[in-house]
Amino acid sequence: MTIRSVLQSQQSAPAGCWRVAPGSALSLRPREDGVLHVASGRVWVTLGTADHVLHAGERLAIAPGQHAVVEAWDAAGAQAAIRWHRAAPAPTARLAAGIARFARVLPVPRTPDPCTRR
16 A cells, blocks of 8 residues: 655645545644545545544545544545645634723614514
């Protein structure tokens, strides 16, 4: 089996698409949160001590520092294609606090109460 290592430096590498041929594997070690998306085929993913079988269209979140090994897994020997998507960054505490302050100063529109007509 051949093993290729990708995403060693996800901070500088763009999100992309890789083909996984039968009898080969990809070793993923992302440096930031991301999602592995199976674009076509079926793959066997070993993430830490857990195994996952993903079909086309399915996704698996992978955290920084985790090690995932991805292999094409098809009885007919077909290759698979996977995509890597960076996860959207979570809002920082400072940003969340700013949004909360802004929401408190917005005027709340008054709607007429349907039970009390004037």
